[in-house]
């Protein structure tokens with residue numbers, strides 16, 4: 001098989017939490033055009049080294065019998081689309097499913113992989129007028145909207161994720177986000193300030209499960225399919241003013257770090273906010 005030098009940031013051989021109801025191998029690809037202040041994976045924002053794809057596929061082959069699929073995370077995995085398409089092809093050849101976590105900044109690249117992806121988990125980070133300044137990219141909103149449109153017109157499964165922080169998201173913001181993406185399932189995730197890139201965010205208290213429950217109640221007015229995800233209880237579905245715990249496979253996942261120890265910290269939370 002062809003080898004490539006890839007922007008591999010690291011991987012988790014078996015995860016129960018990155019893809020609902022699936023055991024997954026998670027691949028972190030480095031490089032990201034955004035600079036979200038709450039990013040937890042800031043060590044992966046720049047591509048610092050390239051590694052041989054064979055090394056990664058050897059690890060995937062060892063894990064293959066225990067997993068359902070592979071989640072591509074980052075950084076932003078669609079940034080280097082030639083590498084991502086090459087890796088997806090290798091995963092498909094092994095008979096595994098594919099999920100891609102994305103910030104939506106590369107709509108044309110999303111189009112190129114639509115047919116080969118089973119699930120897109122796309123971030124919608126805030127309301128439209130705050131978007132570009134939050135992620136520090138002047139054309140972010142326009143590109144995110146194009147990505148949403150492409151996903152809307154496709155047949156692929158999509159889950160939208162918003163990661164919530166006390167200083168960044170009001171109840172009204174969440175309501176507007178729910179309306180904006182009312183045609184997609186929306187997951188409201190509890191942000192983890194303690195791991196944030198920005199010092200000010202690191203000082204704040206995480207939103208509580210009760211506060212996120214209230215946000216889910218408001219979001220539910222506009223969006224039929226709302227879940228919340230918290231450190232306390234994992235993933236839960238919001239239904240008629242109550243919460244039903246999702247049947248998750250467990251909360252543990254093993255971590256196999258890349259060459260640099262610093263990376264392993266990133267793997268204990270979801271990728272960045274994911």
Ligand code: SF4
Nearest residue numbers: 032034036039075272
């Ligand atoms: S949170 Fe995700 S999209 Fe934002 S800077 Fe970090 S890796 Fe990039």
